[in-house]
Amino acid sequence: MNKILIVFLTFILSSFSALADFTPLEEKVVELRNVLSKNKTIKKSELEDSLLSIRSKTSLIKNDIARTDLTGDVDILLKKYVTSNKKDYVKSKEVDYWLQHIIDDLSMFVKMGITE
Amino acid sequence: MLSTAFISSFTIIFRESLEAVLIVAAIYGYLNQIGESSAKKIINYAWISALLFGGLTFIGANYLFHLTAEHAEIVEGVTSIVASLILFQVGVWFVSKAEANKWKEYIESKIQCAISNRDRFTLFMVVFFAVYREVFETILFYKALLLQFDSESISFGFIVGVFVVSIISYLILKMSVRVNLRYYFIATSAMLFILSISFLGYGITELQEVGIFDTTLWLFIPKITILGIYPTMETFIPQLCLLFLLSWSVYNSFFRKKRI
Numbered sequence: 488m489n490k491i492l493i494v495f496l497t498f499i500l501s502s503f504s505a506l507a508d509f510t511p512l513e514e515k516v517v518e519l520r521n522v523l524s525k526n527k528t529i530k531k532s533e534l535e536d537s538l539l540s541i542r543s544k545t546s547l548i549k550n551d552i553a554r555t556d557l558t559g560d561v562d563i564l565l566k567k568y569v570t571s572n573k574k575d576y577v578k579s580k581e582v583d584y585w586l587q588h589i590i591d592d593l594s595m596f597v598k599m600g601i602t603e
Numbered sequence: 604m605l606s607t608a609f610i611s612s613f614t615i616i617f618r619e620s621l622e623a624v625l626i627v628a629a630i631y632g633y634l635n636q637i638g639e640s641s642a643k644k645i646i647n648y649a650w651i652s653a654l655l656f657g658g659l660t661f662i663g664a665n666y667l668f669h670l671t672a673e674h675a676e677i678v679e680g681v682t683s684i685v686a687s688l689i690l691f692q693v694g695v696w697f698v699s700k701a702e703a704n705k706w707k708e709y710i711e712s713k714i715q716c717a718i719s720n721r722d723r724f725t726l727f728m729v730v731f732f733a734v735y736r737e738v739f740e741t742i743l744f745y746k747a748l749l750l751q752f753d754s755e756s757i758s759f760g761f762i763v764g765v766f767v768v769s770i771i772s773y774l775i776l777k778m779s780v781r782v783n784l785r786y787y788f789i790a791t792s793a794m795l796f797i798l799s800i801s802f803l804g805y806g807i808t809e810l811q812e813v814g815i816f817d818t819t820l821w822l823f824i825p826k827i828t829i830l831g832i833y834p835t836m837e838t839f840i841p842q843l844c845l846l847f848l849l850s851w852s853v854y855n856s857f858f859r860k861k862r863i
Contacts, residue, residue, distance in 0.1 A: 560812075
């Protein structure tokens with residue numbers, strides 16, 4: 488019984504598409520991560536611009552689940568690091584950590600068969 | 604070729620329900636072992652209440668209030684932390700029964716006195732929170748899925764997902780009857796502790812994301828999402844505390860009494 492289950496699950500998982508058309512969003516996230524990797528902190532205004540740019544891409548996602556989830560994640564980052572942040576800068580590594588969550592969510596959606 | 608709708612539906616129900624089903628099956632197995640069939644009703648009431656309450660929360664959140672992603676993260680974070688703490692309590696309870704002499708005493712005491720009301724309440728709460736924490740997100744996913752794909756493929760994916768998870772829970776229940784009682788309690792306790800640590804990490808991460816807790820990066824800690832381990836101080840220290848309490852309870856159950 489266990490072997491049947493393992494074979495079935497392997498079949499399900501291997502049938503997922505590895506490609507996704509989240510490219511414009513991924514590019515924007517990678518762009519910001521590159522900026523973050525060069526400095527210990529990032530200016531709040533610069534971060535705001537980048538996050539708004541990422542948000543403009545998440546709002547174009549066709550799938551309702553992915554769009555709601557990812558736009559919500561970016562909104563949370565905007566509120567946390569821009570609107571509610573009293574300092575003029577943000578620690579780069581901290582923002583990068585949450586951007587990795589967005590990348591993880593994207594891979595999760597691809598595994599679920601949601602690709603655009 | 605499997606359709607996107609089928610795969611999405613299967614993945615959602617499998618991923619979201621597996622942990623809850625493992626917990627319910629482990630507790631069912633425990634009640635089977637002690638012959639407490641009447642307490643099974645409590646478990647049924649708990650998961651049915653969680654489904655209803657989860658559904659009502661979803662309706663309330665969507666139609667009575669304006670639910671933001673932030674609110675959803677907070678609900679999920681708090682529910683996961685509460686589930687983790689109750690799960691830990693049940694895990695400690697199970698591990699204490701794994702010690703042979705204590706188990707014998709326990710069985711004997713049960714002959715005279717059925718499972719206490721406090722025990723029933725704890726079992727109710729752990730099942731309720733384990734199921735409730737997943738219902739909200741599952742409904743949210745399915746609602747969006749139904750807007751996009753045909754309901755036949757979604758239903759098929761849902762049924763297959765429920766079937767696979769049912770087989771897993773059946774295997775656990777079967778194991779509870781065949782396996783040596785002591786090993787069963789050790790195995791289920793280990794599973795409950797791992798889930799407890801995972802829920803705690805996950806719950807704190809949700810609250811960090813919305814800024815309720817700070818995010819102090821400890822990048823030397825590996826990120827193991829499936830175990831709820833994240834490289835931050837705010838998640839790692841509470842998990843270490845839980846691990847310390849676990850070690851203490853294992854020591855207490857298996858070694859301390861023997862020395863005396």
